[in-house]
Amino acid sequence: MTESFPVLLAVMAGAAFLCRMAGFTLMRVVPVSARVEAALRATPLAVMAAITALAMQSGGLAEGLALASVVGLTLLLRNDVAAALLGVVVVAGLRWAGL
Amino acid sequence: MTRALFTLNGFRRGARDGVPLAVSIFAYGLGFGLVAAQAGFGVGKAVATSAAIYSGSAQLAAVNLLQTGEATVWALFATILVINARYLLFGAALQPWLWSAGPLRAYGSLLLLGDANWLMTMRAIRAGEEDRAYLAGTGAPIAVGWLSGTALGAAAVSVLPAPQALGFDLMLPCFAAGMMTAMVKAKADLLPVLVGAGVALGIFHLFGPGPAIIGAGLAGAAAAAALHREAP
Numbered sequence: 001m002t003e004s005f006p007v008l009l010a011v012m013a014g015a016a017f018l019c020r021m022a023g024f025t026l027m028r029v030v031p032v033s034a035r036v037e038a039a040l041r042a043t044p045l046a047v048m049a050a051i052t053a054l055a056m057q058s059g060g061l062a063e064g065l066a067l068a069s070v071v072g073l074t075l076l077l078r079n080d081v082a083a084a085l086l087g088v089v090v091v092a093g094l095r096w097a098g099l
Numbered sequence: 100m101t102r103a104l105f106t107l108n109g110f111r112r113g114a115r116d117g118v119p120l121a122v123s124i125f126a127y128g129l130g131f132g133l134v135a136a137q138a139g140f141g142v143g144k145a146v147a148t149s150a151a152i153y154s155g156s157a158q159l160a161a162v163n164l165l166q167t168g169e170a171t172v173w174a175l176f177a178t179i180l181v182i183n184a185r186y187l188l189f190g191a192a193l194q195p196w197l198w199s200a201g202p203l204r205a206y207g208s209l210l211l212l213g214d215a216n217w218l219m220t221m222r223a224i225r226a227g228e229e230d231r232a233y234l235a236g237t238g239a240p241i242a243v244g245w246l247s248g249t250a251l252g253a254a255a256v257s258v259l260p261a262p263q264a265l266g267f268d269l270m271l272p273c274f275a276a277g278m279m280t281a282m283v284k285a286k287a288d289l290l291p292v293l294v295g296a297g298v299a300l301g302i303f304h305l306f307g308p309g310p311a312i313i314g315a316g317l318a319g320a321a322a323a324a325a326l327h328r329e330a331p
Contacts, residue, residue, distance in 0.1 A: 003172055005144065011172050012161055013151035015179035016186075020209050024190030024197070032195050038327040039320035043192045044221035045288060046295030046319020047185075048279035050312050053296035054303055055272035063269060070276040080222075080277035085119060087273035092266035 062094035103199035104230045113216075113236020116223070120215040120237075123270030125244035127155050131162075132252020138162050145253035149246055153213070156309075157182040182309050188316045189217045193234070196224050200231035211238025213245075215271055222278045290326065291319035 030036060056064050066087045073083035128149065135145035140162070152158050157179045164170040164178055189212060197205045208231070216237035223233055283289060299315040 009151050011176050012179050015176045016152045016183055019183035019186035023187030024194050027191045027194035035324050035327045039324040040192045042291035042323030043316050043320045045291040047316045048275040049292040049295035050299030050315030051272050051275040053299050067276045070273050071280045074277045074280035080281040084273040084277040088266040088270055091269045
């Protein structure tokens with residue numbers, strides 16, 4: 001490695017910047033039909049499901065129970081933020097209990 | 100073109116919603132700061148890294164690569180591109196809503212884009228949020244948490260218990276699970292959920308977690324587009 005840290009940092013920042021801006025910029029030339037809109041609306045749901053599924057798969061019983069309780073609590077309380085925070089309390093409690 | 104709403108009120112609303120996530124991002128920042136300090140970064144270098152790259156997973160990978168002593172400019176560039184490729188999808192999904200705020204405000208807001216506030220903003224858009232300043236608002240407390248966490252962690256101020264003991268490492272998945280549940284309003288919404296979860300697990304086993312998120316997002320979008328029926 002011969003480059004100095006500021007040079008390496010600038011290169012890394014450039015890559016991160018490119019990812020942040022490129023998808024947005026490319027979409028400016030894509031006409032947003034009803035079909036494209038349906039796809040864009042589905043994207044966050046698919047990403048959220050992916051994050052949840054991956055956390056369940058890499059976690060143990062405590063993580064699985066906590067995430068399942070978030071889903072249940074969201075339906076019960078009709079408040080997803082409160083349910084998510086309670087899910088964090090659940091996993092902390094279960095880990096403290098040694099699960 | 101009439102500009103969309105972009106007000107201080109919207110910014111405040113976003114900032115308020117972003118605070119719970121900022122707490123967990125602060126804990127992640129502490130973690131990155133500690134890792135950076137162990138790799139020989141001082142506080143200044145660690146904070147500069149967090150500000151310039153502004154992506155936890157990409158920074159951890161970069162520090163690991165730098166530690167090997169064999170990191171080339173191209174290897175670092177490619178690593179960040181691959182890990183942050185999901186941002187291409189995030190930006191694309193935001194475009195129709197955000198662009199109407201005008202280029203300066205739109206691109207400025209994207210600088211504060213992260214996983215957590217993208218999810219939060221997409222949920223707000225679905226619920227009818229019209230104020231485009233909401234995105235930057237959610238990003239503001241998260242940015243403060245990320246940078247202050249990095250600084251404290253790098254200064255080796257580890258007075259707090261480990262993030263895992265408080266369950267903070269599960270904060271993002273918990274928010275994802277809750278928002279996903281709240282956003283499923285019709286039977287058709289279950290399609291991207293099932294496709295996303297299934298594809299993520301499949302790709303994870305083959306290629307690891309980075310491609311799993313991107314693949315799930317693309318597959319969910321493709322499935323929704325394929326099954327879309329024009330209203331008669």
